[in-house]
Amino acid sequence: MLDNNQLLRFTTAGSVDDGKSTLIGRLLYDSKSIFEDQLQAIESTSKKKGHDGVDLALFTDGLRDEREQGITIDVAYRYFTTPKRKFIIADTPGHIQYTRNMVTGASTANAAIILVDARHGVIEQTRRHSFIASLLQIPHVIVCINKMDLVDFSEEIYNKVIDQFEEFSSKMLIKDVRFIPISALLGDNVVNRSENMNWYQGAPLLHTLETMHISSDINKVDARFPVQTVLRPQRKGFIDYRGYAGRVTGGVFRKGDDVVVLPSGFTSKIKSINLNDRDLDEAYAPMSVAITLEDDIDISRGDMITRSKNTPEVVQDIEVMLCWLNNDSAKPRAKYSIRHTSNEQKAMIKEVVYKYDINTLMRRKDDLSLNMNDIAKVKIRTTKPLMVDSYRENRSTGSIILIDDTTNETVAAGMIV
Structure with a gap:
């Protein structure tokens, strides 16, 4: 069943100390996605730092500087699986000097979790990360209003933060925005529904992630094949072989297709499509293959093979x-x-x-x-x-x-x- 699950890539973003690493730690901890030896190591480190319980942020803060300072610096990738879906999480830094790492982590995401501290509301770094998510055309944004336990689980404050974000986000192109009041530290509305916020009628975060529709961001129409290298193997059976290796970044290529090589503009037909030692009838994004052409054309790294009637x-x-x-x-x-x-x-x-x-x-x-x-x-x-x-x-x-x-x-x- 798991092999047929869709894979959801999501990123966390927000200002420093909004609780991104703690939220991911809570997701992993409450969904029982932590190995026992890893849990024991984190429990030991938490005790050394003087914490009463488990410091959930340590599940993602892996660098020594991160653990010493209690902040996230690099993008931390974590993987976990539930019976309904597989996930790749990119935990990104909140500090303004590490915004470039947020861009990296968000560039391949299907969804973005924007954390907002309920005490502070929407601040500049919240706006910056939300705008970057909009520019990167991430289709789903979940605004998690965190630390609700520090504002007495107030529905009024929750609604005030929603108004702030909606006023700002109305100027951006985000297809789907959802709001969830949570306490990452205590686990309210992360994996399990909160008993402290009965006024919230929506789903917890994990259920939202499990049931969210994932639309492919791959262009299936415009055939694009950037050439990475030219293959000229000198082993038996490949003496006259000249293949162009790369990854299909859009559309479908088939044997016999009329193609044009850019920027030169020379035309030819696809002679074969190879994957390791196998011949394929077609290749589509994001497959990495080698393509041979019927004509000898001067092609090198950086050139692009496209369909003759559909060029960039x-x-x-x-x-x-x-x-x-x-x-x-x-x-x-x-x-x-x-x-x-x-x-x-x-x-x-x-x-x-x-x-x-x-x-x-x-x-x-x-x-x-x-x-x-x-x-x-x-x-x-x-x-x-x-x-x-x-x-x-x-x-x-x-x-x-x-x-x-x-x-x-x-x-x-x-x-x-």
Whole structure:
């Protein structure tokens, strides 16, 4: 039965100390998804730290610095299974300097859990993470209003936080928003229904995650195959073999299909599709395969094989919604490396069109500098063409990252508009 379960990837986000790691620890603990030896190790560590019970946050805070400081720094991935569904959790940091890690953890999520401290309501970091979830087009957002035990399980405060979030989120494109009052520390409405909040008639968090509809984010129409490497094996039976290896990022490829290689524009037909030593009749996203063509064409890493009558844009100028992730500000017209699928080119930021004010979501044009955690619409020019779709149409061919050539740090992540 479990083999047929759908897999749900979800991320947790919110401000520091809102209880993200404690919530995940409670989910794992109450759903009995903790191994006995792991539980014993956490109990021992909790005693050393002077806690009366189990410190649930330790189930995800695995780095030494995290345990010493009591915060989450890196993205912690955890896996668990219930009789109804399999889950991959990405526990992301709340500190503003680790927003880039939140972008990483949320980039493949089907749902986002936004935690809000019931005492503080919606604050700037809540708005920032919610807006990033909107930009990444995460289809489901669950707003968990946590620490309800510290506000006497007040329905009035719960409704006040809902009003705050709805006023803000009305300006964003989020398809499905749900609200759940919880106490991650005590377990109210996490796995089991709360006896302290009888006024809440909705489902607990785990039931919501188990029954949530998962729609595929894979583009099944537009055939895209970015080439990662050229295979020229010299073993018996493969002397004349020339295959192009990569991962299908959209659509379906079949033997005999008419294809075009971009950016060159040369056309051919698919001769074979290979997976290890097997020949396949077709390949679809997200399969990793090798494709051979009937014609000898000069193809290298970064090129893209697509259907002849359904091609992406081939451009050197692109407009991108950019999240600036680096401590250092963007340098005017500085050169960066841009990575898009398997393609890497030099690029520069031509223009910052506008920036978002995170608190109001208003577009600002009075200050067009790019500093850490800024979100802006920018124009980028590359030295060689990229084969792109909009992020709305295809997450893989619609996303880019920028890398500083001198430090090799990822300075920005962007969605092509």
